[in-house]
Amino acid sequence: MAPSSGLAVGSPPHPGTAFVQTTSRPAAARPIRVPLPRVWPVRASDVVALLVANGALIVAMWIRHGGASALTSPGAILTAAGQVTALVGTYLALIQLILMSRSPWLDQVFGMDRLAWAHRWLGFGTVWLLAGHVVFTTIGWSMADGRSLLDETTTLLGTYPFVLMAAASMACFAAVAVTSVRAARRRLSYETWYGIHLYAYLGIALAFAHQLVVGSDFINDPVARIYWTSLLVIAVAMVLVFRFGQPIRITLRHRPRIGSVVTEAPGVISVYVTGRALDRLAARSGQYFNLRLLTRDDWWRAHPFSLSAAPNGRSLRFTIKELGDWTARLQALKPGTRVALEGPYGTLTGARRTRQRVLLVAGGIGITPLRALLESLPGRPGDLTLIYRASRESDLVFRDELDALAAHRGATVHYLVGRRGTRAMPRDPLDADGLRALVPDVRNRDVYLCGPTPLMESVRASLKALAVPASQVHLERFAY
Ligand SMILES: Cc1cc2nc3c(=O)[nH]c(=O)nc-3n(C[C@H](O)[C@H](O)[C@H](O)COP(=O)(O)OP(=O)(O)OC[C@H]3O[C@@H](n4cnc5c(N)ncnc54)[C@H](O)[C@@H]3O)c2cc1C
Known part of the structure; x- marks a missing residue:
């Protein structure tokens, strides 16, 4: 492949546009060559296999402790189900900590997009399992004790301090889950939603303490205690190092x-x-x-x-x-x-590239990462094509920079401006036919995509219809 372009940031404003410079644009500088990230010999499937094997080990430890041996009555079966749901639910909560630790290594192996997806669905899984633990255990014990459900609940809450702790933990998890349901999430500001999310940390701490003190799997088995404590230490260390340590180090150093x-x-x-x-x-x-x-x-x-x-x-x-x-x-x-x-x-980089030719598709402010890629992706004239979609001319940014970069690099830029369903744009210009007309060799290109969710979904559908392999499609979401 040809070396990357050296065109620098800072072209003059587009003629006729009322651009105001708050301060002067810094002097132009050439892009630098950044070393390719170290390639880890680990695939996403290896990490998933390790996590599943750990889960199986946890259930195996429960069986070794005799958890599955006394299933002689409906009450005992429910209590056993309560134990398994507690163990797996707590384990998933620890995985959640690891997934969202912002480890650059996990980011490279999975991509933030897949991590966020897994975080969302494992999060709901965690809450369902922990809720299952509460329901199964309470019913199981009430049957074993011959008490009404209400009696059993008040006895558990009133007599055992670590059960009260677990109830507080459950309330934290429930608050996080309810506010993450899409309908609720839409009504909350990002900050409120995120603030409530922080209660998950308290939930995990309380659940863990509850488990270590009253969990039948831990009371008599030092190996199980050491094993679980090690899992917690690894998860917490990852959060501390990557969420706090790294940013502090970068800020002090740079x-x-x-x-x-x-x-x-x-x-x-x-x-x-x-x-x-x-x-x-x-x-x-x-x-x-x-x-x-x-x-x-x-x-x-x-x-x-x-x-x-x-x-x-x-x-x-x-x-x-x-x-x-x-x-x-x-x-x-x-x-x-x-x-x-x-x-x-983020993984929307040249490292993901599999083909010589590349199509960049941007919508609105989603142009930002693609503008940087247009500047630096290695390529011969004709290799790079950018499609930039916006509803109005005023929503296009960098028009002069993009035109200058295209001229310098021998790239093609298509500006698609207008609202769908109007006389000027009766149909989606990025439906499968529109995309094929603009980029006939799209199947032989990597496609980098960033923009509003509806645009990304419609372009992904078009790419699927045009049989562009999923491994050639790379995207960044600006909102979850
Ligand atoms: C990976 C990524 C890259 C982005 N790159 C750009 C960019 O180059 N240029 C640009 O203009 N915008 C970018 N965004 C979007 C930008 O982060 C949000 O527009 C901004 O955070 C909105 O903050 P606000 O308080 O003004 O608006 P709000 O009204 O509070 O938020 C609007 C929406 O932005 C998202 N958001 C808000 N705060 C955060 C946060 N702290 N973390 C994650 N998402 C948040 C939420 O989906 C929220 O619904 C990017 C987002 C992501 C996830």
């Missing part, structure tokens, strides 16, 4: 701060982050960072943004559209503001 802010279009700014030895971050086009402003009001929340230009060692550029309260406040961001960076994350 001292990132806002270098300049440039208005690209109404409600869209580019933020240039400068710092020490940024080339050592090994960030690649297509990746993103979680950005946290180190100010009195904002230090507690981080938001993800993709690099909108290939990293050049001097600055990282993020282009941000005003969508909610935080991004609205960003529009008044002052150069010099200290920031913390978490990342780089």
Whole structure:
């Protein structure tokens, strides 16, 4: 493959567009070559097999402790079911911690998209299993004790402090699950939803303490206790290292701060982050960072943004559209503001590429990672094609930069502007026929896709209809 282009960020604004520069655009710099990430000899299926084997070991330990030997009455069967659901549910909760630890290694093996998907469905699985534990155990014990369900419940809650602890844990998990159901999630701000999500940590701590103290599997077996405690230590260590340790290390080492802010279009700014030895971050086009402003009001929340230009060692550029309260406040961001960076994350990079030819499909602000890829993906003239979809002309950003990059790299750019279902655009220009007409050799290309969810779903359906193998389709979601 041919070496990457050297065209740099910073073309003049599009003629006739009212662009305002808050501060001057930094001097142009060449993209740097970032070493390919180390390829781990582990596949996603290996990790899944390890997790399943661990789950089987947990059930095997329960059998060894005699859990399956005394199933002589309906009450005993229900109590046994309660034990198994508790063990597997707690194990899934620990896996959840690991999945969302933001380990760059897991990110590369699975991709954040698949991790988030697994997190969502395992999360619901965890809550159902733990709820099953409560129901099965309470009914099982009430049958064994010959008491009414109500009597049994009040006795358990009133007599055993660690059962009360488990009830509090269950309440934490239930709150997280209920607010994650799509209908509820849509009504909550991201911050409220995320804040409630933090109760899952408390839920896990309480569930674990309950299990170690009253779990029949642990009381008499030091090996089981050591095994479970080791699992917890590994999960917590991953969260501490990757969620806290790494960002603190990056921030202290690279001292990132806002270098300049440039208005690209109404409600869209580019933020240039400068710092020490940024080339050592090994960030690649297509990746993103979680950005946290180190100010009195904002230090507690981080938001993800993709690099909108290939990293050049001097600055990282993020282009941000005003969508909610935080991004609205960003529009008044002052150069010099200290920031913390978490990342780089994401797998929408050249490392995923399987074909010589590439199609990039962007919708709206989803252009950011694809703009960086257009700049730096190696390719001969004719190898790279970008389709940029927007409802209105004013929603297109980087038009001049994209045109300049296309001219420099011998790439093709198609701008598809307009609303579907109007006289000018009666049908979806990215349905299978439209896509084939624009890019006849699409089956022989890798497709990088980023944009609003409806656009991504419709393009994925078109690619499926055109028999583009799923292994050639790479995407980044901006919202879950
Ligand atoms: C991997 C990734 C890369 C992104 N890259 C860009 C980019 O290059 N340019 C750009 O303009 N936008 C990007 N976004 C979207 C951007 O993060 C949100 O628009 C922004 O966080 C909205 O914050 P808000 O408080 O202003 O709006 P809100 O109204 O609070 O949020 C709007 C929506 O943004 C999402 N969101 C909000 N906060 C977060 C968060 N902390 N973490 C994850 N999602 C959140 C939620 O889906 C929420 O419903 C990206 C998102 C992701 C996940």
